[in-house]
Amino acid sequence: MSHSDVTNRSDVIVLGAGLAGLSAARDLAAAGVDVRVLEARGRVGGRVEQSTLADGRIVQWGGEVVGPSHTSYTQLVAELGLTLVPAFAELPGDDVWLMAEGRSQGEGIPWFTDDDRRSYERIEHAFGELVRSVDPANPWAHPEAEKLDRLSVGQWLRSEGATPNVVRARDVAMLALAAESVERTSLLSDLRKEAAVGATGFYDYEVWEVSRVGEGSATVALRMAETLGHRVTLGAVVHRIDVSPRGCRVVLASGETFTAAAVISTIPAGPLRSIRIDGLSDARRTSLDRQRHALTSKVTVAYPDSFWAADGLNGTSYAEVGMLGGTWVQRDGILSALVPPERQSAFLATSPERLQSELLDELALAFGPRTRDPLQLTVRRWATDPFTLGYITSWRPGDVMGVGPLHGTHEPPFYVAGSDQWVCGYMEGAVRTGRAAAAAVLQQGG
Ligand SMILES: Cc1cc2nc3c(=O)[nH]c(=O)nc-3n(C[C@H](O)[C@H](O)[C@H](O)COP(=O)(O)OP(=O)(O)OC[C@H]3O[C@@H](n4cnc5c(N)ncnc54)[C@H](O)[C@@H]3O)c2cc1C
Structure with missing residues (x-):
């Protein structure tokens, strides 16, 4: 034939x-x-893929959460007769930060000084002003497009007088998403991204990550x-x-x-x-x-329940050290974590025998020893999957x-x-x- x-x-x-x-x-x-x-x-x-635990809970290995301005997606979900349910951004409790100096937990960014807080607020306002000046459909038309694109987010933060801790906080927040570091991200691309969802500041879970499909x-x-x-x-x-x-x-x-x-x-x-x-x-x-693309691998860890809530934690963490960029609660008892691009080498070069125990040690720093006993831990290496070779646009x-x-x-x-x-x-x-x-x-x- x-x-x-x-x-x-x-x-x-x-x-x-x-x-x-x-x-x-x-x-x-x-x-x-x-x-x-x-x-x-x-x-x-x-890049959307899932498995089901013996107890019926569905585990997401790829794309998971959306925001209210993601109207094409939410309309499709409705057309297919599926349902949106609240995601982790609504969960009560403290975030955990694992910085080089040690662990802290609390509202906002608990390791900031008052000076850092003032700097963050002022610079986020300036970022929001710039976001408003960019047309997401045509960022090339911006009178300063070339200059804004040549600048990294990190360079821009410093040029605005950000304190070193503000630059660090933005870096850690980007890495928790497995985006590239602020030092390797075009300012214009970041402005365009936030302009596309009508944001008025830096990336915010309330804007991007409030719902998920229940099914x-x-x-x-x-x-x-x-x-x-x-x-x-x-x-x-x-x-x-x-x-x-x-x-x-x-x-x-x-x-x-x-x-x-x-x-x-x-x-x-x-x-x-x-x-x-x-x-x-x-x-x-x-x-x-x-x-x-930015390169990532995704780790999901399933427990019988969200035991961290008893310690006043919401399951969200940000990590400056280690292989994981941070965590969030995928659904009751299940943590999601991404390995940021710049930590792929540490991740991919770790032997399969050591990987699970090293990842669980990192989670234990954030949420205590109970993390060491999961029902299931899955690792999905999207960065090296021949039919993805990445994660999201970078x-x-x-x-x-x-x-x-x-x-x-x-x-x-x-x-x-x-x-x-x-x-x-x-x-x-x-x-x-x-x-x-x-x-x-x-x-x-x-
Ligand atoms: C770990 C992870 C977490 C994420 N989290 C979120 C999230 O929380 N919220 C969110 O909105 N987005 C998230 N994303 C991004 C989101 O999942 C993707 O942007 C989206 O699913 C991409 O859909 P797509 O159809 O454009 O591309 P893909 O889903 O990549 O589809 C492209 C298809 O092309 C196929 N293909 C590749 N090469 C060939 C070839 N040579 N011949 C034939 N077929 C080929 C692939 O197998 C694939 O099925 C995440 C992605 C990952 C990997």
Whole structure:
């Protein structure tokens, strides 16, 4: 049988069955378009993935929480008949900080001096003013775009007279999210990210992380895949794409070939680089190639209950030392933690035999000896997973200008979607760009 068999022809091919690819395909299928989704892995969901404990609790290994301004995601959740429940940001109790000098707990940033507090407040206000001056859809139009992009967040904080502890606090907060350090993050990219959600200050859990899907965030992907049924092909590793107004051709690593009038690529920045793409403009290829991810691994630790609450703790921690950037409560009794990019080397270079005990020792510093006896500890190495090679978008100084205004735009019949194509990653970015790409294809008539 020839690889260009007629059954391998469709109107539109979607590359990747994460939230972006599935939400694009769902809208196209609903509009009567003959769509096929090609997914490299043996499962759908991409960076949303989950397992279930023996007691029925669902454990999230990837994307988890969203904020109130994540309207594309929350609307999709409602359309699928799923429910949003409060996430950890609402939990009462103290945060824990593990700084080089030792442990502290309390409201706000308990290890700050009064001077640090005044400095933080003043500088957060200045940051909020700058956020208001950036159009998230077009940061390149800012009169000082180039300068703001060249500056790292750390350089800017110091130029505003931040105390050393304020710079440290911002660094630790970024690392707890497994974002890059303030020293390697473009100020313009950080301003754009906060402008996209209408924030008035630094990254805030109340803005970004207040809800989660009660049925499990990977269930969003699973529900969409159920509806798409046979349209999703698993185990299909895309190797080459030929783009032409006369039609597109997608070749898998197996040699199997698929053709369609249009292609929507939702493949993350890293894996996309090893796919040969012909027929795109040089400017587009350069822009796609400039995108990069922060690298992370995610650790989840399950206990029978949230025992730390008895000590007045909410399960949130920030760590300047160790491998984990910090923790938060995923759901009752389950802690999530991310390994920040700059600590991946310590993490990946630790023997599997030592890793679990070292991670539990770190948790014990924050929450006491009971952490050493979990029901389950899982480690998901997204940084080295060949079909992710990262985590979420990370923009170094100069990257916003380097990627340029082609970011998130299409070159029909080649369309892009995926969280990398939004301002800063996240499940909202995946759904928003997935549905927008489907709408753009429909508008072009395929
Ligand atoms: C540990 C972790 C925690 C996170 N936490 C949050 C959070 O709390 N809140 C939030 O909003 N976001 C979070 N995110 C980010 C969020 O999960 C992602 O931004 C979002 O799920 C990405 O969806 P996507 O469809 O754009 O990309 P993906 O989910 O990466 O989907 C892309 C698909 O393309 C496939 N693919 C790759 N290469 C090929 C190839 N060659 N051929 C065919 N298919 C290929 C992949 O297998 C994958 O299924 C987190 C991510 C991680 C990893």
